[in-house]
Amino acid sequence: MNIFNNIYSYLKNNPALIIIIIFALTLSAYLVRLQLKLGVAYWDIFLYLNNALMYAGLGEGSITQLPPLLSFLTSLFFRLGYVKASPLYLISGLIFASGIIGLYLLLKLRFSTKESVAGAIIFSSFTLVLSWAATGSLDVPAVCLAIWLTYVLVYGFKKDQRALILVFPLAFLTFFTRYTSGLMILPLGFYFLTIILEGQLKKDHLLKLALGFLIGLIILAPVMGFFYSKLGTPVPFLNLLEGSVANDPAQGDPAYLPGKSYYINHFPQYISSYPVNDSYATMLYPSLAQTNMVSYLILIIAGAGLLIYAMRYIWCFKNFKTSKRKKALVLVAGIILSLLFIFTLQGNSYLPAAVTMLALIFLIYYSTKNQAGKNSSLDMMMFIWFLTYFISHSFLIIKVDRYFITTTPALAYLLILGFNQVQDKLSQLSKKKISAGLLAIILALLLLFSSIQPYAYNVPRHIYGDLETAGNLMKDYDPDYQDKVIYSDYWPAMSWHLKMNVKRGWPKNFEDNAQFSRMLLENNTTYFINYYSDPPLNLTGFVEVQRVANIIIFERVEGF
Numbered sequence: 193m194n195i196f197n198n199i200y201s202y203l204k205n206n207p208a209l210i211i212i213i214i215f216a217l218t219l220s221a222y223l224v225r226l227q228l229k230l231g232v233a234y235w236d237i238f239l240y241l242n243n244a245l246m247y248a249g250l251g252e253g254s255i256t257q258l259p260p261l262l263s264f265l266t267s268l269f270f271r272l273g274y275v276k277a278s279p280l281y282l283i284s285g286l287i288f289a290s291g292i293i294g295l296y297l298l299l300k301l302r303f304s305t306k307e308s309v310a311g312a313i314i315f316s317s318f319t320l321v322l323s324w325a326a327t328g329s330l331d332v333p334a335v336c337l338a339i340w341l342t343y344v345l346v347y348g349f350k351k352d353q354r355a356l357i358l359v360f361p362l363a364f365l366t367f368f369t370r371y372t373s374g375l376m377i378l379p380l381g382f383y384f385l386t387i388i389l390e391g392q393l394k395k396d397h398l399l400k401l402a403l404g405f406l407i408g409l410i411i412l413a414p415v416m417g418f419f420y421s422k423l424g425t426p427v428p429f430l431n432l433l434e435g436s437v438a439n440d441p442a443q444g445d446p447a448y449l450p451g452k453s454y455y456i457n458h459f460p461q462y463i464s465s466y467p468v469n470d471s472y473a474t475m476l477y478p479s480l481a482q483t484n485m486v487s488y489l490i491l492i493i494a495g496a497g498l499l500i501y502a503m504r505y506i507w508c509f510k511n512f513k514t515s516k517r518k519k520a521l522v523l524v525a526g527i528i529l530s531l532l533f534i535f536t537l538q539g540n541s542y543l544p545a546a547v548t549m550l551a552l553i554f555l556i557y558y559s560t561k562n563q564a565g566k567n568s569s570l571d572m573m574m575f576i577w578f579l580t581y582f583i584s585h586s587f588l589i590i591k592v593d594r595y596f597i598t599t600t601p602a603l604a605y606l607l608i609l610g611f612n613q614v615q616d617k618l619s620q621l622s623k624k625k626i627s628a629g630l631l632a633i634i635l636a637l638l639l640l641f642s643s644i645q646p647y648a649y650n651v652p653r654h655i656y657g658d659l660e661t662a663g664n665l666m667k668d669y670d671p672d673y674q675d676k677v678i679y680s681d682y683w684p685a686m687s688w689h690l691k692m693n694v695k696r697g698w699p700k701n702f703e704d705n706a707q708f709s710r711m712l713l714e715n716n717t718t719y720f721i722n723y724y725s726d727p728p729l730n731l732t733g734f735v736e737v738q739r740v741a742n743i744i745i746f747e748r749v750e751g752f
Contacts, residue, residue, distance in 0.1 A: 208305045209296065212312055216292035219316055220285040223326040227281040231654035233476060237328045238684035241277055244270055245691065252693045254684050257428035259330060260415060261369045275691075280328040288325040291336025292316045295601055298343040299608060301350060302567050306629025307608050310636035315604035317640040319484075320462040323475045324594050331597040334370035339601050341366050342577075345380055346570060349387050349397065356400035360408035368415060371429045372598060375584060378550055379577040379602075386557065386569035449591040452537070454479075455582060462596055463487040464643050472655070477593045486642045490635055494610030501571075501613045508560035522559045529555060542587035549579050571609060578602035608632055656685060658741040662721060663689030665738045666745060676718035686721050694721070705730050713752055720746040 203210055232238060239254040240263045246253030247260070247267035262283060269279035292312050299308035315321065325332045341362040348356035366373040387393050416426035455462075458479040465481035467474040474481040529552040536545040557572050581598040585591065611632040619625055654660070663686060666673055673690065679697030680686040686694040697720060702708040709732040712720055722729055722744045729744075733752030738745035 208309055209293075212293055212296045212309060215313070216289035216316070219292070220289040220326065223288070223322070224281050224285040227285075227326040227328075228278055229654075230472075231660075232277055232656050232685070233327045234329060235682075235684060236330075237277070237280070238688045240328060240330070241266070241280060241688045242684060244280070245275070245688075248275075250275065251687070251691060254687060256422045257419065259334075259368050259370050259429075260418070261365060262328070262330060262333060277328065277688075281326050284328050284333055285326040287333040287336050288316075291332070291339050291601075294336065294339040294343050295604065298339060298346065298601075299605065301343075301346055302570055302605075303608055303612060304629045307612060307632045308629075310611070310629060310632035311604045311608040313636040313640055314490075314607060314632075315601055317636070317643045318463055318600050318604075319465045319475065319478050319481070319643050320593060320597055321600050322643055323478070324597060329594065330370040331594045334366060334373050335597055335601055337362060337366040337369055338373055338376055341376065342380065342573075342601075345383065348400070349392060353394075353397055353400050356397055357404040357407070359401060360404040361411055364408045364411045368411075372581075372584075375546075375580050375598075376577070378546060378580045379573045382550060382554060382557075382576050383569055383573040385554070386561075386573075389558075390561070390569075450589045452586045454591045455586050455596055458593070460487040460491060462593070462600075463490060464639055466642075479593050484642045486635075486638045490607060490639060493614055493631070493635065494607040497610030497613035497615075497617075498606065500617055501609060505556060505560050508563035509556075511563055522555065526552065526555055526559075537583075540587075542584040545583050545587070546580055549583065550576060553579075574602045574605040574609075578606060611635065658743050659685045659723070660689050661740045662686070662738070662743040662745065665740060666690060666719070666721070669738055669745070670719075673719070677716050678719045678721065679712060679715070679717050680721040680723065681725070682721070682723035685723075699725060699729060706732060709733055713748070718748050722746065 227233075232241075239258060242251060242254040243256070243258060243260070243263035244266035245251030246256070247264050248270035250270060262280065265283050266280045269275075292315065295315050296308050296312040299311040303311070316325075321332060341359065344355045344358045344362060348354070348359065363376075366376065387397075419428050420426040460483045461478040461481055464484035464487040465474075465478045466484055467481055471480075529548060533545065533548040533552055536548050539545065553572050553576055557568060561568060578599050581596075581602075585595045585598065588595075615629075615631050618631075659682060666678075667690070670676070674692045677695065678686070678690070678692070679695045681698050683694045683696045695715070695717075697708075697712065697717075699705070699708045699722075702711065708729075712731070713733050720731065720734060724742045729746075731746055733749055734746040735749050736744050737747045
């Protein structure tokens, strides 16, 4: 009971946290309700649902090496007999709510209460975050867990070292939510290094981290054991990570975009945008939408504040108390690293650019740490978080809007930092104290209302509802369908709706319909479910037996 009394006492003394908890749960519940109306919104969600069937012992799964956490949690509902997509939406929504709360707590370690509330609202109101938060996709849950990982690390060193026990367990959970979360090692590693340089690292800190690592191994061991039993290797994700670093060509992918300016070009749309022609797709993919004017307002104000902030570091370097020779060496090293960073931006792999960026920011920290203030290490860590993912995803030749979600917690932090600096400057110029966080709160509420309104009115009913109807038609047409070999060009969805392993059949991978037909016949296929083909398929040895909208069920003709 003592722990509940402590929680009650803490909440009683922190009414802003209560407001954020209510806001986070209300927004998440609202988004989950809309998602139930919408249904599965994206191809990959079917993969996670099929893997959840596998973890529940009800199916074979789709791509077994995918990050397992969300699918595993969903499988717990399946084991209870509730085999629907809704648990995945609910889990995503709850993790999203926790991320909003976690970001408030993280910001509170640096900013005023109002600024922290504003930052949490801003993060949750980004069009890109809002439209993906409860879909069941991995991106938002992964960054929400990354928020908590960052919070417990900083809180553990700043406030209560017991929190450090949670660092490694949260790190493993975050990684197994989305593998690119492994890049968090750069900003978190930087912060840990600053703790060492500032002489704050104690033996008790290391003991708590070591204990947490042992607990983390308890999480890690069964996951790696499962991968080994299914795939013959405990670390199948290494191939995925190596591919992202090598940046191998993939011209056949519709998201093949080798240029590095994609995310810069669409940056304002990710903050706030509104749909074109009432199309939900332009909410899900903001690069197709129109930018909201509030996005430009936020960027201009925050950009001015971050420029003020950067000028402070230039002043700090001028007052860097050291010998002229050492100061000159630091300046030369900074110029070399800057030129090297620009050079690495022209390369094929993001890793050299990310490492050079990290070295450059560390040099800035080292040369200004005595003048820049106690929060400089936290500020720079968030800069590194943002730049790490901004750079890495800009380098990847496969670009999808939702990948930018990885930057959004750090982006919200930097926007609040910018507002904070503008507010301080206005207070200095007017010689009158402006209420801390007032500007941030106003801009946060503007962003919330400008983002939620178009989202609320442009959610259709079941984007892929026809696929579910096709699955029901298949069940009615042939009750013994699970004993047959079925192929589909939308195999993840049909595997989910039919609760069986529907095989991948992609006509565009073949020279013509005749070659594709031969492949189906040679693999003893009974049914082929065609989601959409233009021009329509004409399959040798198969006849159309059912149709719904653009979906056709072909059955093998007896004798072929």
